[in-house]
Amino acid sequence: MSANLVSLFNDFDNGRLSRRQLLQALGMAVALRPAAAFAQGQCGGARAGTPECDTTPAKLPFEATGWKTVLLDHFSCQVADYPKEAAYYAALMNWTIRSDDGKQAMLDIGDWGGLLLRGGFQAPPAPPTPPPSPAGDAAAAGRGGGRGGAPRAPRLAAFDGFCWGIDAWDAKNVEAALRKRGLSPVADNEGKDFQSFHVKDPDGFDLQISNGNRKNRRQGAASGKTSMPAPFEATNWKTVWLDHISFEVSNYKETAAFYHALLGWKLGPDEGSQNQCQIGDIGDIIIRRGGGGNRGAVPGTLAPRRAAMGHISVGIADFDPDKVKAELDKRGLTAREDTGARGDIHTASYKSYHTTTPNGFDLQISATTRANRNPLV
Numbered sequence: 001m002s003a004n005l006v007s008l009f010n011d012f013d014n015g016r017l018s019r020r021q022l023l024q025a026l027g028m029a030v031a032l033r034p035a036a037a038f039a040q041g042q043c044g045g046a047r048a049g050t051p052e053c054d055t056t057p058a059k060l061p062f063e064a065t066g067w068k069t070v071l072l073d074h075f076s077c078q079v080a081d082y083p084k085e086a087a088y089y090a091a092l093m094n095w096t097i098r099s100d101d102g103k104q105a106m107l108d109i110g111d112w113g114g115l116l117l118r119g120g121f122q123a124p125p126a127p128p129t130p131p132p133s134p135a136g137d138a139a140a141a142g143r144g145g146g147r148g149g150a151p152r153a154p155r156l157a158a159f160d161g162f163c164w165g166i167d168a169w170d171a172k173n174v175e176a177a178l179r180k181r182g183l184s185p186v187a188d189n190e191g192k193d194f195q196s197f198h199v200k201d202p203d204g205f206d207l208q209i210s211n212g213n214r215k216n217r218r219q220g221a222a223s224g225k226t227s228m229p230a231p232f233e234a235t236n237w238k239t240v241w242l243d244h245i246s247f248e249v250s251n252y253k254e255t256a257a258f259y260h261a262l263l264g265w266k267l268g269p270d271e272g273s274q275n276q277c278q279i280g281d282i283g284d285i286i287i288r289r290g291g292g293g294n295r296g297a298v299p300g301t302l303a304p305r306r307a308a309m310g311h312i313s314v315g316i317a318d319f320d321p322d323k324v325k326a327e328l329d330k331r332g333l334t335a336r337e338d339t340g341a342r343g344d345i346h347t348a349s350y351k352s353y354h355t356t357t358p359n360g361f362d363l364q365i366s367a368t369t370r371a372n373r374n375p376l377v
Contacts, residue, residue: 041288043272053272058253060261061202062181069263069280071165072242073196073212074106074114075312079359080156082117083228088358089115091230092331093239093314093365096222108222109314110239111214112282121156121359155360159309161205163196164263164279165212171195174209181262202254203307209263231358232331241315242283243352243368244276248290250305256287281370313352313364321345321353324365328355338364349374 043053079085086105089095095107095115104118166174171187178185178199185197188208194217196210249255256275259265265285266278274288290310316324328335333355339348352366368374 041271041273048272055270055272056253057267057270057275058251058257060257061254062261064261065177065181065264067166067168067262067264069164069265069282070167071210071212071214071217072109072113072279072282073163073165073208073210073217074116075159075309076116076118076161076163076206076208077157077159077361078118078121079158079361080119080121080123081359082119083226084231084358085157085361086117086226087228087230090226091232091234092237092333093316094234094237095239097224097226098218098222099224100226102227105224105226108218111218112240113242114218121158123154123156153356153360157357157359157361159312159361161208163208163210163212165210165217166263167213169195169211171211178209201307202251202258203249203305205249205307235327237327237365238317239314240317241369241373242279243313243315243364243366244284244286245312246310247285247287247307248310249287249307252287252289255307259285259287284373311354311362311364313366313368315366315368317369319351319365319367321351321367324353328353 043050043055047053077085082105083100086097086100086107089107090097093109095109098106098108098114100106104116107115107117109115175185175187175197178197183199185199187196188198189195194210194212196208196212198206198208201207247255252274253270256265256267256270256277259277260267264280266280268276268278274286276284276286278284290308325335325337336354337345338350338352338354339345340350342348342350345351350366350368352364352368354362354364357363
């Protein structure tokens with residue numbers, strides 16, 4: 001790779017160059033490779049085929065279970081101020097509050113998922129202040145996908161676990177299968193109806209596997225309340241789909257192979273820095289190199305293993321880009337356009353906006369539904 005191309009990609013990784021400017025600078029490379037190839041990931045253009053962008057998938061860590069994931073039971077998220085976060089999701093996304101015991105709240109995401117919000121988040125020490133960008137460099141402003149623009153609110157939220165329901169549940173067989181594969185299941189049951197086991201994924205992320213399905217979860221109306229009043233007028237949006245989870249891990253190949261073998265998630269093409277997997281008929285997850293935010297992390301480094309959800313993207317019914325932006329603007333919320341470098345938000349095949357929750361988490365709102373689902377690679 002030439003020194004000029006190395007410089008271009010370094011500028012892109014460090015936020016000094018937008019996707020559009022990168023594409024323009026690459027010139028002929030863009031002409032020869034569809035723009036969609038640059039929409040997600042770090043291995044488009046001249047990086048494709050380099051050693052750091054190896055597309056060979058990892059071997060399965062153990063024999064596949066044959067399980068099928070049938071439900072997102074819930075995400076687990078710890079925040080600094082959970083009542084404020086709960087009131088925000090209830091007003092903006094119409095996620096209903098099922099319970100609130102003063103320490104945590106459980107919200108229903110439509111009729112297909114849940115969000116457990118817990119208090120007690122403690123912000124880590126602030127990182128050193130980065131050096132100023134070169135004079136005259138304003139390239140990052142307005143970049144889709146959450147880069148550039150005005151300074152963000154501090155992130156006081158961490159999605160630190162998720163619970164998935166699988167088919168053909170039998171607690172004894174599930175426990176035996178987990179132990180056979182070298183995992184250490186910890187039972188977590190609620191009464192007679194809900195059974196589950198917690199295990200750790202390759203980065204130590206909390207994975208809960210349950211008997212949850214649409215027939216035995218979220219029955220009856222959610223009638224809980226939280227202590228925080230609504231921050232603004234409620235929208236009429238209906239959340240209908242899990243567009244994708246941005247899951248940043250230490251070794252995306254190993255993690256993708258792990259979830260494929262354990263939970264039956266369907267692997268997509270290996271891009272060289274990420275793999276977009278299909279979670280049955282629930283949605284997608286982009287398992288990407290990053291290790292909790294360090295986009296440049298390369299598998300095999302000695303850095304501590306860790307995983308984090310960089311953002312979650314959910315699809316809403318009847319998405320209209322102008323109306324969605326107007327609703328966000330009306331409520332004083334950010335609206336960072338993201339078409340995956342596919343062009344104008346009115347005509348692009350992928351349409352979305354990123355906004356920021358009260359505790360600083362990156363929430364993406366998109367036009368993607370089950371009917372128009374399409375991998376973003």
